[in-house]
Amino acid sequence: MKTKFRYLVGLLAAFALVAAACGDSADDTTTAAPATTAAPDTTAAPTTAAPTTAAPTTAAPQPPEAGPLGQVVLEAGEDIQIRSLQAITGPVAFLGIPNQRGTELAIEDYGDIMGHSVSLGTPLDDLCSADGGQAAAQTIVSDDSVIGVIGTSCSGAAVAAAPLVSAAGMVMVSPSNTSPALTSDLQGTAGTDWNEGYYRTAHNDLFQGAGVARFVFDELGLTQVAAIHDGDPYTQGLAKAFGDAFQALGGELVVFTAVNKGDTDMTGVLSEVAGFSPEAIYFPIFQPEGDFIVQQIGGISGLEDVTLIGADGLLVSDFLALPETTGMYFSGPDLRFGENASETGVDADDFLTRYEAAHGEAPSAPFWAHSYDATIMLLTAIEAVAVEFDGSLYVDRQALREELNSISDFAGIIGLLTCDSFGDCGAQRISVVEHEGDPEAAVNNVVYGATRADLIDLITGG
Numbered sequence: 001m002k003t004k005f006r007y008l009v010g011l012l013a014a015f016a017l018v019a020a021a022c023g024d025s026a027d028d029t030t031t032a033a034p035a036t037t038a039a040p041d042t043t044a045a046p047t048t049a050a051p052t053t054a055a056p057t058t059a060a061p062q063p064p065e066a067g068p069l070g071q072v073v074l075e076a077g078e079d080i081q082i083r084s085l086q087a088i089t090g091p092v093a094f095l096g097i098p099n100q101r102g103t104e105l106a107i108e109d110y111g112d113i114m115g116h117s118v119s120l121g122t123p124l125d126d127l128c129s130a131d132g133g134q135a136a137a138q139t140i141v142s143d144d145s146v147i148g149v150i151g152t153s154c155s156g157a158a159v160a161a162a163p164l165v166s167a168a169g170m171v172m173v174s175p176s177n178t179s180p181a182l183t184s185d186l187q188g189t190a191g192t193d194w195n196e197g198y199y200r201t202a203h204n205d206l207f208q209g210a211g212v213a214r215f216v217f218d219e220l221g222l223t224q225v226a227a228i229h230d231g232d233p234y235t236q237g238l239a240k241a242f243g244d245a246f247q248a249l250g251g252e253l254v255v256f257t258a259v260n261k262g263d264t265d266m267t268g269v270l271s272e273v274a275g276f277s278p279e280a281i282y283f284p285i286f287q288p289e290g291d292f293i294v295q296q297i298g299g300i301s302g303l304e305d306v307t308l309i310g311a312d313g314l315l316v317s318d319f320l321a322l323p324e325t326t327g328m329y330f331s332g333p334d335l336r337f338g339e340n341a342s343e344t345g346v347d348a349d350d351f352l353t354r355y356e357a358a359h360g361e362a363p364s365a366p367f368w369a370h371s372y373d374a375t376i377m378l379l380t381a382i383e384a385v386a387v388e389f390d391g392s393l394y395v396d397r398q399a400l401r402e403e404l405n406s407i408s409d410f411a412g413i414i415g416l417l418t419c420d421s422f423g424d425c426g427a428q429r430i431s432v433v434e435h436e437g438d439p440e441a442a443v444n445n446v447v448y449g450a451t452r453a454d455l456i457d458l459i460t461g462g
Contacts, residue, residue, distance in 0.1 A: 063389045067398035069169035072147055074393040079119035080382065082375075083140050085126050085133070085151030085161065085172075091287050092128035094316045096153040098355075098363035099175050102371030103150045105354060109344045110379045114386055114393055118379060121146075126157035128286075133157030134164065141168035147395055148173065148378050150371065155179035155234035159193045166195035169397040171404060173378050173425075174200040175370035178208065178312075179237040184422035187460050191422070193233065197401050199423040201370040201377065201414065203333055203430065205234070209241025210455040211430035212309065212331045215448040216280055217249045220307065226255045226278035228269065228293070230285045238284040238311060245458055254278050259289055266292045267300065274302035284311030284331070287319055294324040309432075312366055320439035327435065330442070332366050333414070334431035334449050342376055343411050351413060366443065370426070373412035377425070381407070428452035 064071065074080065084103050086096030100123055107118050124136040133152055140146055141164050149165055149172040152158045158177045165172045174182075177200050181191040186206055216222050227243050229235035236258070243253040254276035259269050270293070273281060281303075283293060290310060297303050310319075312332030319325060337348040351372060356362055385399040407425060410417040415427030432448040456462065 061389070063392070064387045064394045064396065067396045069397035069401075070144075071394050071396045072145060074116055074145075074395070076115075076391050079117045080113055080393075080395075081119050081121060081143070081146045082378065083146055083149045083151075084120050084123040085136050085140065085149050085157075086123065087128040087132075087153040087157070088123060088125045090127055092154060092313075094318065094364040095128070095176060095313075095367070096126070098365050098368045099151075099153055099371040101355065101359060101363075102175070102351075102368045103375045105351065105358075106344075106372045106375035106379070109342075109346055110376060113379065113383045114388055116393055124151075126152040126154060126161065128154035128157055130156050130160040133159070133161035137161035137164040141165060141170065144168075146170060147382060147397075147400065150175065150375050150378065152177060154232070155182060155237070156232045158182055158198070159233055162193065162195040162198045166197045169197070171197045171199065171378070171397075171400055173374040173404075174198075174202060175374045176202050176365075176367040177234070178202050178205040179233040180204055180206050180241065181233055181237055183424045184420070186424075186456070194422055199374075199377075199404055199419060199425055201374040201412065201417060201426050202367060203426045203428050204424050205238040206241045206459050207428045207450075207452065207455050208311065208331055208430050209238055209243075210245040210458045211448070211450040212242050212282060212311075212432065213245035213249055213251070214450060214455070214458065215329075215331075215432045216282075216307075216309070217246060217251050219448055220280070222279040222307065223251045224254050224276075224278050225251060225280045225282060226257070226273045226276060227253060228273070228281060228283040228285065229258050230261050230289060231258055232261070232285075234313070235285045239282065242282050242284075248458060248461070259285070259293075261289065263289060264292055266296045270297055270300045270303060274300050277302060278306060280307040280309060282309045282311075284313060286313045287316070290314045290319060291322060294322060294328075298324070315366060315433070315443060316364055317439050320435055320442050325435055326437045329432050329434055329447070331430065331432050333370070334429040334446070335366055335369070335443065336431070336446065336449070337369060337413055337415070340413050340415055341411060342373060342413050343380060344376060346372070346413065348413055362440075369413040373414055373417060376412070377404070377407065377410060377417060380410075428455075430455070 084100045086099045088096045126133045155177045181193040227239040229239040309329045315330045341347040381403040387394045407419045417425045419425040431446045434447045435442040
C-alpha cells in the first residue's frame with residue numbers, strides 16, 4: 001500500500017511539472033508587463049561637426065586657345081614671318097621693286113615685336129599676272145608659320161592669290177591693287193573677287209575713275225571720250241569706272257574697247273576709235289602696249305588733236321621719256337603728302353631721303369608710301385593681338401583679321417587710314433598731273449586733285 005501511494009504521489013508531481021511547463025508556452029495568453037528602461041542621467045546635445053572648407057584649387061594657367069582660323073605659335077628666338085609678293089621682274093618691275101623696298105624700310109623702322117624679329121623671307125614675284133600670283137601664293141601658304149603678306153603689285157595677280165591666302169587663314173595687305181572687284185562697289189556690295197582677309201592701302205579705282213571724269217568734263221570741258229583697256233582686272237575696272245562716272249556727269253562714252261597684252265600693232269584698235277571722233281582717249285594700261293599706242297597714234301587720221309590720258313600704270317620714267325608722251329595727262333594717287341607722318345614718325349621727306357641714299361634713285365612708281373603704310377599697319381595689328389605665354393608668342397589668325405577690320409584713323413604717310421568692311425583702307429585721294437616734257441617733274445605737276453568727299457556722291461549717285 002505504501003508503495004502504491006508513493007507511486008501515485010510521484011505521478012501527480014510529474015503531472016504538475018508538465019502543467020507548469022505548458023504555462024510558459026506561446027499558447028499562454030498572459031502578457032508580462034514591459035520592462036522599465038531607466039532614463040539616462042544626462043542627455044548630451046547632439047554634436048554637429050563644423051563643415052570643412054577645402055582651399056580653392058587654382059587651375060594651372062593654360063596657353064591661349066586657338067580661334068577658328070588657328071594660330072601661329074613662336075618659340076623664344078623665332079622670327080615673325082611675313083612675306084612680300086610683288087612684281088619684281090619683267091616690264092612691271094618698276095611697280096613692284098619700290099613696293100618691296102618700302103616694306104623693307106618699314107620693317108627696319110618698326111623693329112622687334114615682343115622680342116621677336118620680323119622676317120620677310122625670300123621675296124616672291126607676282127609677275128603682274130594671274131599665273132604668277134597663284135604660283136607665288138601656293139608657295140606662301142605651304143608654310144604655316146607665315147602670318148601675313150604685303151602684296152600683290154597688280155590686281156590681276158591678286159585675283160588669283162587672294163583666295164589661296166584667305167583659305168589659309170592668312171591676311172594680305174596690298175599697297176597698289178586698285179580694282180573695285182577686289183573690295184566693293186562702295187555701296188555695300190562685295191566685289192566679284194573679294195576675299196576675307198584682304199586689305200589695301202591703295203585707293204579704290206572707283207575714286208580714280210570718278211576723279212578723271214570730273215577733270216575731263218569739268219576742267220577740260222570735253223564731252224565725248226573713248227576708253228581703252230587690256231582685259232586686266234585693273235585696266236578694265238578703271239576704264240569702266242571712268243566711263244560710268246563720265247556719263248553720270250552728262251558726257252558721252254563713244255567707244256569702250258580693248259587691246260590684247262602682247263599686241264604691238266595698235267593701228268586696228270586706234271582706227272576703230274577714230275571712227276567715233278572722241279575728244280579724249282583714256283587708256284589706263286601698262287607698258288609696252290602703252291608705248292605702241294602713243295608711237296602709232298600720230299599716223300591715224302582723225303586722232304591728230306585728241307587728248308591722251310594715262311593712269312598710274314604708265315606714270316613711270318621709261319614711259320615719260322618717250323617724246324610722244326609730252327602733253328599727256330596721268331591720273332593716280334595724290335602724292336602731295338605734306339606733313340603727314342606714319343605711326344613710326346616717318347614722313348615722306350624722311351622716307352625719300354633714306355630710299356635714295358640706299359638705292360641711288362627715287363622710287364620708280366607712286367605707291368612707295370602706300371607700301372610703307374601697309375607694312376606698318378600689319379605689324380601694328382600683329383603686335384596688338386599677340387599674346388605671350390610661358391616663353392612663347394601666340395598670334396591668333398582670326399583676331400588679326402578682326403584687328404585690321406577695326407582700324408580707324410591710323411596715321412600713315414598717305415594720310416589717315418580707316419578700313420571698311422571689305423578691306424578698303426586707303427586715304428582715297430586722287431590727282432591728275434600734266435607731263436610738260438620733264439619726266440622727273442611730271443609726277444609733281446598736279447593740275448587737279450580730289451578727295452573722297454569730293455567724289456563719293458558721283459560714285460554712289462547720292
